Amino acid sequence: MASVVLSEAEKLYIVHGVQEDLRVDGRGCEDYRCAEVETDVVSNTSGSARVKLGHTDILVGVKAEMGTPKLEKPDEGYLEFFVDCSANATPEFEGRGGEELGTEIANTLYRIFSSESCVDLKSLCINPREHCWVLYVDVLLLECGGNLFDAISIAVKAALFNTRIPKVRVLEDEEGSKEIELSDDPYDCIRLNVDEVPCIVTLSKIGYRHVVDATLQEEACSLASLLISVTSKGALTCMKKVGKGSLDPESIFEMMETGKRVGKSLHTSLQKILDEEESLGTTRQKVGFLG
C-alpha cells in the first residue's frame, strides 16, 4: 500500500497529539475528514459514485449484467467485486504492483456482502435457475490519502443506492420456451434497498488510543488497526485486524464500541447526503471530474 516515511520526531509528535485528542489537522480522535460524495458520475454504468475523503479519491461503478444464478442459490442474483489500483494513485501500483492490495480489498468486500440481510439478492432473480442479475461492482482508486477501506465502503454503498436495474419480464409461450422482454420505458427500473448495507470503520491504534479516519502519516505511526463493518442500526457484521502489531482484548472491545458509535453517525450522514442529492434530481449541477 502507498506509504510515507516519517522521521522519529514526526512520529512522536503525531503520537503525543493523538494522546491529547488533537490531531495534526485539528481533528479529535473520532472525527472524520470532510467527505465529498457524488453519485451518477459515469453515464455508462447502472450506478456510480465518487467519494473524496481528504486526499483519498475513489470511483465506484456498478454494472448490471444478466447471468445464470449460482447452483447453490438458484433463486438469487449475486455481486462481483473488482478493485483496480490505478498507477495514478501512486507509482507503486504500476504494472502488477497494485494487484495484492486490490485482491485484499475485494476479498474484504466479498466478506462484508456475504451476509444474507445485506442486499436483497432475491430481488435480483429474474428466472430461477436460468437468469439473474449480476452486479459487477468495480472500484477504482484514483488517489490514496489514507483510510482506503472506509472510503471504498462509503462509495460502494452510494453506488448501490444509485443503481437502477431495468425491469424485465419473462414471457412464456405455449411450447414452454421463454423469452425475456425489456420494458420500453428507460425510467422503469428497480432499485436496491441499501438500508442494511454496512460501512467499514477502520480504527487505528496509535499509542494508547485509537483514531478513526487515519491519514497516511497517521497510518505510518500505527502498528495495528481494526476494520469493522457496521450497519446503520449499529450492528457489527464483520471484523478484521490489519497491520503487524498486536491488540489487547480490552482495547479491541473499546475499539468496537467506538466503531459502532462512529459507524452509526457515518450511515446517518451518508443517507442524508444521498437523499439530498436525490431530492435535487436533475436540477443539480453535476461536478464530476472538473470540480
Added chain:
Amino acid sequence: MAAMAMRLPVARKPVRQSAAPGGEKHLVAPGDIITTDTGYMRGHGTYVGEEKLIASVAGAVERVNKLVYVKALKTRYNGEVGDIVVGRITEVQQKRWKVETNSRLDSVLLLSSMNLPGGELRRRSAEDELAMRDYLQEGDLISAEVQSVFSDGAVSLHTRSLKYGKLGQGVLVQVSPSLVKRQKTHFHDLPCGASVILGNNGFIWIYPTPEQKDEEAGGFTTNLEPVPLSDREVISRLRNCIVALVTQKMMLFDTSILYCYEASLPHQIKDILKPEVMEEIVLETRQRLLDLEG
C-alpha cells in the same frame, strides 16, 4: 462525539482576476500561442511551432528582455543557489546522503558540506563516514541551503550554519514551489507562538518556537519532550491556514500566513478545512493584504 461531515461537491467558481499591482498577468494554458513575433527567445515552458511561440505548461508569461518563459503554477522544484530548502533523507550512501526535495532528481548532501558535532574546524575521519547513519538516517527531515546546481539540474545542499540541520518535532506541509514567495529570510518566528520554515522547494515546516537558540550540538540532539497542547493548537491552526491559502492559490509568506491565522481565530481548528470557511478566511486575508499595500 463522533462527527462526520459529508457534502456534495461544488463546482469551482471562476476566479476573478484581482488586479495585481504591476498590471494584469498574461495567463496561458498548454498550447496557447504566446506571441507570433519571431524576435523573442524561447525560454522554459515554451516551444516553437509554425514560427509561433507556444506555451507547454499552464502559468503566467514572464519576460526578461528578449527572453520569454512561462512560470508554471504547478511544478517541481528547480534549484537555485542560495535557496533554503526542507528535504527528507531517502538514502545513506558513501560520503553523501540522498535527499528528496521535490525536484526532478534527488538532491545530495555531502558529508563534507555539513557541520559535525564538535565544532566547525574538525577533520572528518573515516569514523565519521561509518557513523553517518547516526547523524542522519532515512526519513529524517533537514533544512539546508542550495550550495550548487549540477548541469542536469540536480541540487547539492549544505548545512554549514547553525541555522540549518536536522528538524525535530513539528508538521510538514507540501505545497507547490511556485506558491512560496522569495524573501530575505525563510525562517520566521511568528508572534502567534510557532515558527515556520518556508522552503523554496514548497516544503513547509511548522514547529514550536525553540526556547533557547544556542544549539551547541549543531542541531543533532532532537528534543523528544511532548509539545504542550497550547503549542499544538497553534501549529495545527497554522497548518490548516497554510492548506487553506494553498487551495485558494495564495502566495505564502509570513504576513499572509499571519493574517490568515488571525482571520481563522473565530473558527474551530478542524472547521478551517471546510470549503466555505476556507473561502471566507482567505478572502479576508486577501483584503487585508490589499489594504496593506494601500
